[in-house]
Amino acid sequence: MEVExxxxxxxxxxxxxxxxxxxGWRKRCLYAFVLSLMAVVIINISLTVWILRVxxxxxxxxxxxxxxxxxxxxxxxxxxxxxxxVNTVKSEEGKSLYLQSNKAVExxxxxxxxxxTSKIVxxxxxxxxxxxTFQVEDTKGNPKLVITDKKVTLGNGDVSFPGDIKFAxxxxxxxxxxxxxxxxxxxxxxxxVQISGMGGVSMFAEAGDVT
Numbered sequence: 001m002e003v004e005x006x007x008x009x010x011x012x013x014x015x016x017x018x019x020x021x022x023x024g025w026r027k028r029c030l031y032a033f034v035l036s037l038m039a040v041v042i043i044n045i046s047l048t049v050w051i052l053r054v055x056x057x058x059x060x061x062x063x064x065x066x067x068x069x070x071x072x073x074x075x076x077x078x079x080x081x082x083x084x085x086v087n088t089v090k091s092e093e094g095k096s097l098y099l100q101s102n103k104a105v106e107x108x109x110x111x112x113x114x115x116x117t118s119k120i121v122x123x124x125x126x127x128x129x130x131x132x133t134f135q136v137e138d139t140k141g142n143p144k145l146v147i148t149d150k151k152v153t154l155g156n157g158d159v160s161f162p163g164d165i166k167f168a169x170x171x172x173x174x175x176x177x178x179x180x181x182x183x184x185x186x187x188x189x190x191x192x193v194q195i196s197g198m199g200g201v202s203m204f205a206e207a208g209d210v211t
Contacts, residue, residue, distance in 0.1 A: 022030060056063045064075040071088075091097035099105050108119040118131040136145040144155035160179075178184030186193050195201050 051057075061067045061072070065078075066073045066075070089097070104124070105122040106119065108116050111117050116130075119129070121128040121130075132148070134145075134147040135143055137143050138155075142155065143153070146153040176184070176186075186195075195203075
């Protein structure tokens with residue numbers, strides 16, 4: 001038997017190639033988004049650089065406010081809208097320190113409970129100091145005026161009053177004299193004048209009599 005083999009050839013049709021990527025309107029939307037994002041980034045960078053230049057930001061500080069090893073240094077004038085808490089405020093060497101306010105300048109200290117212990121108010125027409133002890137010293141630290149709720153103590157030097165002075169209580173002094181070529185008058189309008197001293201009292205007039 002004769003077997004006849006027939007070879008059959010099967011034709012294979014390859015599928016059409018599919019494009020890889022984003023095409024059409026999606027591609028245009030993506031490009032538009034990227035361009036918009038780049039524009040926003042450029043605008044933000046430009047605004048940041050402009051703000052840094054206007055405010056004068058640098059590694060040393062901002063504007064006229066400079067960072068120094070012991071704190072901050074401000075060159076020029078500054079306006080504070082709220083409270084300022086500092087340990088020391090001083091001007092540059094050879095220059096004055098100005099504190100200005102349209103209403104009043106208040107300097108105060110508080111304790112650990114945030115209670116005001118001392119206060120100085122510089123108003124338009126008066127200066128008010130509130131404290132337990134008010135003391136004025138000279139450049140050497142010697143007290144010239146000490147005021148408490150019980151007494152007023154003047155310095156150990158001479159004290160001069162150009163006009164009349166009235167005391168509600170007693171006065172303790174080692175010497176009481178009038179200005180040159182003027183009379184010294186001690187007067188009590190409703191009571192009496194009492195002069196006493198532990199070692200005695202001495203009264204004399206260089207150019208007149210004692211009456």
